[in-house]
Amino acid sequence: MIARLNATAEAIALIHELQQEFGELMFYQAGGCCEGSQPQCFKKGKYYLRKNDAMIGLIEGCEFWIDRDLFEYWQYSHFELDVIDGIGVGGFSLETSRMKTFKIKYRLFSEEDLQHLSPIIRK
Structure with missing residues (x-):
């Protein structure tokens, strides 16, 4: 897979x-206005x-959860979680206290990859 x-x-x-x-932690990427589509890190739940x-x-x-509408747009992309220095747009995520921001690097899956993707879980 x-x-x-x-x-x-x-x-x-x-x-x-x-x-x-x-x-325990969880990530959520919403795609709304405040968080600027950056992944947010929260205590689980x-x-x-x-x-x-x-x-x-x-x-x-x-x-790592994604908003249902954002997933429809990005479902053909691989997500790589990275971190950069500085506070992101929203500031709600747990890493902001360390003057860091999680971010995502995207790449499109190949046609071959699309045939073997790991399944998603829906809420």
């Missing part, structure tokens, strides 16, 4: 830091999912 999601070493290291401080939102995978045990 081809994973829909992976993360850079820098993002994984930051996730481990946040897990030590906050416990502290963000309420909508019906039909899509979980595209796990990063270090953290569910």
Whole structure:
């Protein structure tokens, strides 16, 4: 199976830091105005999912959910979770206290990849 999601070493290291401080985490990428389509990191269960939102995978045990409408647009793309210095647009995500922002790098799946994608989970 081809994973829909992976993360850079820098993002994984930051996730481990946040897990030590906050416990179980989750990610949500909404695509709305305030968060500027950046992935947001929350304590697990502290963000309420909508019906039909899509979980595209796990990063270090953290569910990565995408807004149902955004997923329809990006369903043919691989997501790579990365982190950069600075506070993102929304500032609601747990990493902002460390002056960091999670971001996604996208690439389109090949025709071959599309035949072997890992399944998603719907809310």
